[in-house]
Amino acid sequence: MEPQIAEQEITMPIVFEAEDPLAKYREQVAAEKELKPCVMSDKAAERLKQINYEDKVAKQSEEKFAYALTQISPTPENLAKLITRCSDDPKNSRRLVKLLFWIQSRGWRLGHEIRLPSDIALLSELTAEEIEMSDSVFAAKWRVKKMVAPISDEPEVRLCALGRRCLRAVKGKAAPVTGKAEYCSVNCRGRAKILARKASTGQMAA
Numbered sequence: 001m002e003p004q005i006a007e008q009e010i011t012m013p014i015v016f017e018a019e020d021p022l023a024k025y026r027e028q029v030a031a032e033k034e035l036k037p038c039v040m041s042d043k044a045a046e047r048l049k050q051i052n053y054e055d056k057v058a059k060q061s062e063e064k065f066a067y068a069l070t071q072i073s074p075t076p077e078n079l080a081k082l083i084t085r086c087s088d089d090p091k092n093s094r095r096l097v098k099l100l101f102w103i104q105s106r107g108w109r110l111g112h113e114i115r116l117p118s119d120i121a122l123l124s125e126l127t128a129e130e131i132e133m134s135d136s137v138f139a140a141k142w143r144v145k146k147m148v149a150p151i152s153d154e155p156e157v158r159l160c161a162l163g164r165r166c167l168r169a170v171k172g173k174a175a176p177v178t179g180k181a182e183y184c185s186v187n188c189r190g191r192a193k194i195l196a197r198k199a200s201t202g203q204m205a206a
């Protein structure tokens with residue numbers, strides 16, 4: 001029996017009491033796992049891909065809708081049709097009054113500031129109070145006090161600070177400046193200095 005015992009002893013796992021030299025790395029790995037607790041499963045990854053795809057499709061149809069809106073002139077008739085398509089209580093003519101208000105008094109454009117079916121529904125949405133109020137009160141609340149031109153994407157054109165005294169003025173209208181310049185040309189800048197000097201010495205400005 002003795003040899004068997006000896007064999008068992010040899011195959012016994014050897015346990016080191018010594019410190020684990022990899023301990024600090026193991027800790028780091030554990031900490032890392034703590035930070036990213038959800039390693040994505042294949043199923044979740046697949047779902048995410050699907051969501052991204054759906055987002056892309058939704059985005060494309062939004063773009064299409066917005067583009068179609070740019071082709072529509074914002075007449076009351078057209079807006080009424082849009083409200084019919086985009087809202088859940090299209091019969092209410094007060095919705096049209098509200099939508100017209102934003103377009104006419106803010107200059108918001110179809111297909112630009114107003115892009116989505118939900119924009120049309122939201123901008124024309126009536127509060128409970130608005131549904132209840134009398135026609136005259138509602139009309140007064142949403143009356144367009146001042147018509148505003150549609151918002152423009154063109155950068156604002158700045159004119160020479162000399163105004164009608166600009167040397168390149170045409171019919172009293174100063175020439176445009178480039179960039180952040182104050183005057184349209186070196187000549188106008190010089191003239192501005194001369195005019196300022198004349199003004200400060202009490203002479204009549206040219």
Ligand SMILES: [Zn+2]
Nearest residue numbers: 160166184188
């Ligand atoms: Zn000028």
